[in-house]
Amino acid sequence: MDNRSSPKAARIAAEPRQGAQAIRRALSVLRILAAGREDGVPLAEVVRATGLTRPTVHRIVHVLIEEGIVERHDRSGRYAIGNQVPELALARPRPSPLLVAAEPSLRRASTEIGDTLFLTMRTGNDTLCVDRRIGAYPIQVLSIEVGARRPLGVSSAGVAILAALPAQDARKIVAANEKRFETYRTDAATVLGQVTAARRRGYGMREIGLVQGTKSISTWIKTTDGRPVAAMTVSAVRTRLGPRREQEVAEILLRETRAIEQAIGG
Amino acid sequence: MDNRSSPKAARIAAEPRQGAQAIRRALSVLRILAAGREDGVPLAEVVRATGLTRPTVHRIVHVLIEEGIVERHDRSGRYAIGNQVPELALARPRPSPLLVAAEPSLRRASTEIGDTLFLTMRTGNDTLCVDRRIGAYPIQVLSIEVGARRPLGVSSAGVAILAALPAQDARKIVAANEKRFETYRTDAATVLGQVTAARRRGYGMREIGLVQGTKSISTWIKTTDGRPVAAMTVSAVRTRLGPRREQEVAEILLRETRAIEQAIGG
DNA sequence: GCGTTGTTGTCCATATTATGGACAACAGAT
DNA sequence: ATCTGTTGTCCATAATATGGACAACAACGC
Incomplete structure (x- = not known):
């Protein structure tokens, strides 16, 4: 509760902006899921890889499912990147x-x-x-x-x-x-x-x-x-x-x- | 504070899961930004379109920038979908x-x-x-x-x-x-x-x-x-x-x- | 010059929101 | 039958995200 530091502090190396823990967590979940590709990743593995608690990961993943960002494969119960992600990606057409x-x-x-x-x-x-x-x-x-x-x-x-x-x-x-x-x-x-x-x-x-x-x-x-x-x-x-x-x-x-x-x- | 309803309630039309307001908001911001394509969208427009307050949108957008999900065009100050979105989309190769x-x-x-x-x-x-x-x-x-x-x-x-x-x-x-x-x-x-x-x-x-x-x-x-x-x-x-x-x-x-x-x- | 109306960005007290410990239920192994 | 691995849910609590208020700047009109 002290490192608010100088008023117009150095922005050089991007001090982490606060007030969005949940969003950041959701993104780290997404990046783990991306590593699982089509097959997806079991919840427990996401928990391990992110270091978050299981209720938190579970909640995040299921909200993302409701939003179409994540899919759950019925057979395996694994979670994977959903089809809305490529849809959002279409907004950025130029090749790297x-x-x-x-x-x-x-x-x-x-x-x-x-x-x-x-x-x-x-x-x-x-x-x-x-x-x-x-x-x-x-x-x-x-x-x-x-x-x-x-x-x-x-x-x-x-x-x-x-x-x-x-x-x-x-x-x-x-x-x-x-x-x-x-x-x-x-x-x-x-x-x-x-x-x-x-x-x-x-x-x-x-x-x-x-x-x-x-x-x-x-x-x-x-x-x-x-x-x-x-x-x-x-x-x-x-x-x-x-x-x-x-x-x-x-x-x-x-x-x-x-x-x-x-x-x-x- | 009563509609928790039946224990294994109908899941048919997906009662909205709670505990992730911020994530949902971030996604609605992203969808508005996607409509702006390469050029992006001014902050004020995102505020109008989402109905969120400006501090909230500002905070969300800037966290997403730190995460690489959103970009800010220096000239225009507009916000656009960032290059990490197509990267995440690569996890899903099959064509629609x-x-x-x-x-x-x-x-x-x-x-x-x-x-x-x-x-x-x-x-x-x-x-x-x-x-x-x-x-x-x-x-x-x-x-x-x-x-x-x-x-x-x-x-x-x-x-x-x-x-x-x-x-x-x-x-x-x-x-x-x-x-x-x-x-x-x-x-x-x-x-x-x-x-x-x-x-x-x-x-x-x-x-x-x-x-x-x-x-x-x-x-x-x-x-x-x-x-x-x-x-x-x-x-x-x-x-x-x-x-x-x-x-x-x-x-x-x-x-x-x-x-x-x-x-x-x- | 000096409002006016449009931006974007920041602060911080507050209460709403997300959190995670604890519990439950099920599936395979041994 | 018991153990170890899952996934899913509840809810009191504290930490988190929120948004009103303020500030700074730009463009425009007069």
Whole structure:
């Protein structure tokens, strides 16, 4: 009851505006549900991931259902993003400038590498897969789809983005996501270790992908102000990405990453 | 303080769940902002349209800005749907079954009629344009774009949908939208008159379109349970739609409307 | 110059609103 | 039959969101 501080206080880093706890909570519920995609998420998982109490989550979710923002699947009882969300999204028709800037690079890298390529952007404390290119090689890792959303740190793309952030910011995000890591069978310490390794290596990597037997390599994409906003990822069965080829692939990714950065800047 | 009623009360028409006023209010703000599309909406207009007080709207809007759900345009000071909304929408990739069912009919009707064709669906108390086909005739009415959202009643599509609803429901919606009609230079009495006329005529019509010198004809599309969910509209410069041609066009629309209804049902 | 009418933004005492502990009911395991 | 996992509901309570009042600024008229 004292930190109201100076009258026209610094607005630089956005002191949290008060008087809307419920709205903020509803949004954090929505973001968890978004990670569940079509299948949705059980209530208990939302409770775990948000750290809210169950009555609160239950109330929020059911109000959102009445409003058409959330749906409940009758069979499974899981909750998912409802059809009014895309309807609201139609108000914003222009395609993301990132996607436009990345398109040629994705096409080039995809034909050159031949394995599945992903473009993943950061949104808040999550990564969001916004584009996927399937390569020519007969075995492709297709587990991740456009729209897939995961806590920053869980995928190699997330690790790459964390590695490119100031260390302090990265630690904060990892701490904020800690409760959610359990679901993805990892923990804060592991993630921080991978981030450090990626920082040294110059790109992100996961020897054990989220899917058994796959391996992923990710490079981060920064805007002109130096903040990483996205990552470019190659996923393949592990045997396809031995040390020699890892090097080759990483070089292609780094080259195209720079091309995307230039396209955004210019 | 008595209508808590029977223990396992009728859930048929969804008695409003309480304990989330703020969330509901935030959503009604969002829906108004969605109607403003890229340009957004001034705060005062949101206040008028929602009937909330200005401090409340201001607080809600600014919390949503902090959360990335709303953006404020620096030049105009207007508020608009932010980029996190499409990001959340990515969680729901499947295309609307209505769009799929309507596609062949839209294509047929568009080539046959030659004027601009719209598919507009109902969402809550609004209409939302979800598809537009440009015809072969050199003068086309392009004012309405995919994503355009307006209160039910102001467009001919909205009038058509209201006409196909039970009279009592239609009256309720018109009453709920009354505060917003002012912005579109109409009022409840006018709308109700147009709805009655449309009901008698069998399709919706606006002699004076939202754009000067245009005329629109709309037919309603019902699901098997008899509820109208969308409308198909032709817009053209008024001189293109004299009484003779109005009749022709209406017949084509009604025919294709029935085709869509069958495609949804089967 | 000086009202007038339109904005947007902020403060803070107040009471309305959202909260969460406790309880209930059900589904699968063991 | 008991345990552990769910989801859903109630309601007294405290914390939260509310909105009246005030302020600052812009555009317009005269």
